[in-house]
Amino acid sequence: MTLSSKSRASLFRYYSSCGCNNKYAFITYNPTLIFSRTKTSNPVYKRKLDLSEYSIDKIRNFSIIAHVDHGKSTLADRLLELTGVIKADKANKQILDKLQVEKERGITVKAQTASLFYEYKGKKHLLNLIDTPGHVDFHYEVKRSLAACQGAILLVDANEGVQAQTLANFYLAFELDLPIIPVINKIDLKVAKPEVVVQQLNTLFDITPDQIIKISAKLGTGVDEVLKAIVERIPCPQVTSGSDKATQVPFKGLLFDSHYDRFRGVVASVAVKEGQISAGDKILSLQTKKKYDVQEVGVMSPDGVPISRLYEGQVGYIIANMKKAKDALIGDTLCLAEHPVDPLPGFKPAQAMVFAGLFPADQSEFSSLQDAITKLTLNDSSVEVNSDHSAALGQGFRLGFLGLLHMDVFEQRLRQEFHINAIVTAPNVPYKVKVKGAKNIKFYGGEVVTVLNPCHLPPLSIIEEIQEPLVLGTIIVPDCYLGDLVSLSMKYRGVQVEQSYIDDTRIMFKVVFPLNEIIVTFFDELKSVTSGYGSFDYEDYGYKTGNLVKLDIYVHNVIIEELTSLVHVTKVEDRGRELCLKLKEHLSRQQFEYTIRAAINQRFIAKETVKAYRKDVTARVKSGHDMARKKLLLDRQKEGKARLRLAGKVPVKKDVLMKVLRK
Numbered sequence: 271m272t273l274s275s276k277s278r279a280s281l282f283r284y285y286s287s288c289g290c291n292n293k294y295a296f297i298t299y300n301p302t303l304i305f306s307r308t309k310t311s312n313p314v315y316k317r318k319l320d321l322s323e324y325s326i327d328k329i330r331n332f333s334i335i336a337h338v339d340h341g342k343s344t345l346a347d348r349l350l351e352l353t354g355v356i357k358a359d360k361a362n363k364q365i366l367d368k369l370q371v372e373k374e375r376g377i378t379v380k381a382q383t384a385s386l387f388y389e390y391k392g393k394k395h396l397l398n399l400i401d402t403p404g405h406v407d408f409h410y411e412v413k414r415s416l417a418a419c420q421g422a423i424l425l426v427d428a429n430e431g432v433q434a435q436t437l438a439n440f441y442l443a444f445e446l447d448l449p450i451i452p453v454i455n456k457i458d459l460k461v462a463k464p465e466v467v468v469q470q471l472n473t474l475f476d477i478t479p480d481q482i483i484k485i486s487a488k489l490g491t492g493v494d495e496v497l498k499a500i501v502e503r504i505p506c507p508q509v510t511s512g513s514d515k516a517t518q519v520p521f522k523g524l525l526f527d528s529h530y531d532r533f534r535g536v537v538a539s540v541a542v543k544e545g546q547i548s549a550g551d552k553i554l555s556l557q558t559k560k561k562y563d564v565q566e567v568g569v570m571s572p573d574g575v576p577i578s579r580l581y582e583g584q585v586g587y588i589i590a591n592m593k594k595a596k597d598a599l600i601g602d603t604l605c606l607a608e609h610p611v612d613p614l615p616g617f618k619p620a621q622a623m624v625f626a627g628l629f630p631a632d633q634s635e636f637s638s639l640q641d642a643i644t645k646l647t648l649n650d651s652s653v654e655v656n657s658d659h660s661a662a663l664g665q666g667f668r669l670g671f672l673g674l675l676h677m678d679v680f681e682q683r684l685r686q687e688f689h690i691n692a693i694v695t696a697p698n699v700p701y702k703v704k705v706k707g708a709k710n711i712k713f714y715g716g717e718v719v720t721v722l723n724p725c726h727l728p729p730l731s732i733i734e735e736i737q738e739p740l741v742l743g744t745i746i747v748p749d750c751y752l753g754d755l756v757s758l759s760m761k762y763r764g765v766q767v768e769q770s771y772i773d774d775t776r777i778m779f780k781v782v783f784p785l786n787e788i789i790v791t792f793f794d795e796l797k798s799v800t801s802g803y804g805s806f807d808y809e810d811y812g813y814k815t816g817n818l819v820k821l822d823i824y825v826h827n828v829i830i831e832e833l834t835s836l837v838h839v840t841k842v843e844d845r846g847r848e849l850c851l852k853l854k855e856h857l858s859r860q861q862f863e864y865t866i867r868a869a870i871n872q873r874f875i876a877k878e879t880v881k882a883y884r885k886d887v888t889a890r891v892k893s894g895h896d897m898a899r900k901k902l903l904l905d906r907q908k909e910g911k912a913r914l915r916l917a918g919k920v921p922v923k924k925d926v927l928m929k930v931l932r933k
């Protein structure tokens with residue numbers, strides 16, 4: 271069915287009058303219409319999709335996993351082209367990276383699905399691809415994507431070889447018992463060393479050379495081999511009911527991802543484990559116990575294509591009037607309202623690792639900031655939101671992120687998509703504080719209190735111990751940097767637990783670090799001491815009692831709460847001195863002299879003095895010999911300054927805080 275331009279125009283007017291001003295959305299509102307986009311390069315849209323022709327043995331669900339920049343999204347582009355989902359075009363670059371921040375930074379931050387239609391040995395196959403992010407902060411995305419798959423392509427750069435995230439991602443797939451197709455990418459590079467990578471894959475993962483496919487995702491070389499391997503080596507989805515009975519078995523689906531469409535609410539990505547689902551069905555969320563009417567089901571190819579029915583084994587999306595991101599809980603099981611089922615195992619919720627305060631630059635913008643955070647978290651449910659207040663910055667929020675890049679990306683999206691200029695305070699990690707005394711335990715609601723903001727630390731007298739979060743870091747470096755790496759690890763309080771060669775020249779280290787030490791500068795320093803060759807990945811390693819102290823900064827005898835931090839006892843003096851010096855550099859002089867001091871439990875460990883402005887009050891005394899008059903004027907000035915010093919305040923403005931907080 272195609273629409274005449276007249277009926278298109280009237281439809282557009284109709285949907286515009288309903289408040290829908292998205293030029294694509296008016297077409298997608300009606301599931302019976304065939305999608306049309308301004309860029310109609312997509313042959314899929316020329317026909318209506320009916321997935322009933324793909325029996326379960328013709329379906330493959332797979333992810334592409336790899337270290338950062340090893341070419342996942344570029345391979346996805348070639349797969350989309352080869353299967354005719356998009357037209358081959360030099361302009362196709364990381365098509366599945368849809369967010370502006372992804373395009374600008376050239377990284378994937380959100381996993382994306384795409385359905386490909388591939389004819390193999392005369393039979394049509396439906397291949398559901400999930401392109402995953404590579405950066406350590408987004409491991410959680412990879413983990414849940416893999417739960418919707420039966421296999422994974424492990425991509426390794428032919429020049430860089432196996433890196434820290436290659437290992438982490440391999441083990442994620444391995445733990446789920448997924449078949450892995452090892453692919454060496456970028457063989458077109460002059461510096462490519464595919465044979466070295468073959469040796470690494472063999473040493474580390476027991477992968478034999480005959481299993482490995484060598485490609486250039488950029489040029490398309492060898493990509494057809496990857497398509498064949500997907501069909502041959504990845505099994506079709508396992509379903510308990512068997513394909514014939516699919517129609518009689520009640521629907522059971524795993525909600526593995528979601529995003530928020532401002533016109534249509536939550537779009538939930540679902541892997542259909544049993545039965546089938548179509549628009550008009552009433553579904554139940556087993557976690558929230560809420561019921562919804564399904565308005566549309568479809569597949570991403572690469573944008574949403576509505577279809578009449580999603581069948582057992584398939585991966586697609588459901589739109590069911592879910593208004594909030596919290597309605598679509600990742601890992602939830604969806605079923606038909608009248609046929610409740612046993613829940614699927616689901617996932618552990620994402621754990622925020624890094625917390626920071628977010629304040630509006632101007633308090634009048636507080637509600638705009640609140641609104642923007644609510645909207646952004648609809649698309650990113652892994653952000654933890656708490657309210658916060660600061661004496662200098664006013665009302666704001668304390669947000670929890672999966673890592674520093676995640677925090678950066680969130681802040682960039684606030685700026686770009688909502689035009690909000692927020693002040694982000696220094697990142698810190700969640701500490702666990704053990705309090706003593708039955709009365710205190712009752713007051714804090716438990717023996718262990720989680721402290722997200724160091725200035726909210728319970729009084730020292732009732733603290734039994736402070737525990738800090740640890741991570742197990744994996745570092746891969748050429749062995750010539752061995753000495754530099756050992757010193758670097760020690761500087762960041764790392765404890766080495768393992769060391770082994772992954773090929774003739776490169777070493778893998780496992781080091782336990784306090785998370786607080788590595789969140790800001792460690793990665794940059796690692797890159798710098800290893801001339802860019804070192805790679806780093808980390809995973810949660812629990813909590814350990816740390817010899818930590820609370821560092822307070824006083825400006826003219828007033829504590830600046832935003833600068834309060836928990837620091838290891840061996841580093842606290844350096845940190846105290848550094849903060850005092852930075853403040854001195856950025857604070858303005860006053861009519862009176864004042865001090866900037868760093869203190870542990872009110873014991874001062876560092877001090878800087880900011881001198882007063884000097885005004886020559888004796889300049890007006892004409893006679894150079896009137897010493898008595900000069901003395902009188904100088905004494906008066908001294909008294910005035912002493913009075914000011916007592917009553918005067920030193921404003922620590924937001925821009926000064928920002929400069930000091932940036933490490």
Ligand SMILES: Nc1nc2c(ncn2[C@@H]2O[C@H](COP(=O)(O)OP(=O)(O)OP(=O)(O)O)[C@@H](O)[C@H]2O)c(=O)[nH]1
Pocket residue numbers: 336337338339340341342343344345364376377378379402403404405455456457458459485486487488489
């Ligand atoms: N020479 C060459 N460059 C490639 C090839 N494949 C990818 N690239 C380049 O490598 C860079 C990273 O590619 P991406 O596809 O964005 O890598 P990615 O793994 O998706 O990156 P993240 O999502 O950030 O982890 C881009 O500049 C690509 O053009 C290849 O086969 N040969």
